[in-house]
Amino acid sequence: MAHGHKSDEKIVFVGDSRVRAKSSRMIPQDFSAYPGKSEVFIPNFLLKEWMVGAVVLVGILVLVMSEAAPLGYPADPTNTQFIPMPDWYFLFMYQLLKYPYTSNHFVVLGTLGVPGIAFGGLLLAPFLDTGKERRFYRRPIASALMGLSLVACIYLTVVSWHHYQVELKEKGIIPEHIKREEEMHANKGKEGGGSAPKPGAQAAAIVAPDDPAAELYKKSTCIACHGGELKGMPASGIPALRGVGDKHSKDEILGIIKKGQGNMTAQYDANIKQGLTDADIDKIADWLSRQKKQ
Template identity: 80%
Template structure:
């Protein structure tokens, strides 16, 4: 302490040792002994991760804006030919639920048990694997679980997509998003261009139902045809289900019967299903005859 105003007197500052000196300045830890191998998490490492994340996000946004999302047709509960499929990142789970031990009576195991164990183990991994070793070949348990999980997801995803393609090929179907895009491009090439999209003229109307009191009309309401083509025979052309009004202008009775027995294009054969519903060959003959009468007036 100083006494008076003597310039040559030494000044000694006395502090309280119980009070710690505080500094608002963050001094990063020194990693100079490990060049290129380690760094401070905040802010150095976190800033690099943020910059990489921003670049990836901008790239994804550019892809989204440059390419429109593939869309199918509006949902149609009467379309029995439609094969639902989840997004690609859920294909492995979709395939897993097809197996007997994860579906039906074991659906709880497939939806909660298996995913719960898998994702729960992933969440607990940082707490269970606390060793300092980071080389994967010196961490046999963690590495084995990682490779098994990766191989399982890849296998289930590829298998699920392969089954989907085989089913589409067997039913002679085209994915709705591809079919709709093809129709869009075809519509742009027709008269009217992109503004009209190849739409029909306002004056064009569907042909009326011919002989609605015919016995064949009653058989039609009992047959499997009605589930797709509708009770009004209008079908759903946007979903690939043709209209049966005016079908007599395109198909004869024998051709229609052939389609019922053998199928055609996206339509599978309906003969056996109709027989199971209680219809006879005579009924189907009347049905084909009535449909051949459906001509534009």
């Protein structure tokens, strides 16, 4: 480089900052010597994977926005009829923990041992199986273990769902998300398209709250579910007793106490153990039959 203004000063070039023009196109690397490989992983193969993942993600988002997730009622720890169920992809683990050798005294084996071996083996598979053969029938050990795991997951998932359906049928339970959706459609039909209650609508008041039978009711087993205010727990499927006299007579209420109805079991013997007599139960049934909307 020149460092002065003299015309005869020697000029020394120490570098060339000019960008050289490419004389030919970029030629992809030749992978013919590597069986099974056809392109570089970064960026060619990785870019294709990202594009496929983006398309799948958009499809999932469209399904989520078009079909609302089924929701049940708010969690109620006092609802003994609720059957908790995990998401479908955990049903196989849910069923596995039902067996004697993975529960009770062996719960650590079921929750940590078996899953740890399964998923740990999956993570270590690339390091344990280092063979160059890519055809599954030429890799009998890895293929057999993978097939066995797949069959086990499918079997446990199907059995778990079958047991759940049988339990619902035996107990006469309607899943909360189905019940809530039915109630929503019913309210829309009754109220002209809205699920909120009509303005001014109020619950029926308690009839004869000072009656001696009201004190007997508080000593009975009925109060545990229907509450001291007779409001019940509609979210858990337990109806309110306010206005029950419009639906059932005294004899019918006595029959429900002695024989049960729906999810409610017979309460007669339990009330006798509580210290109530036949006359007390008769007074309670008579008082409940007078609970009518005014």
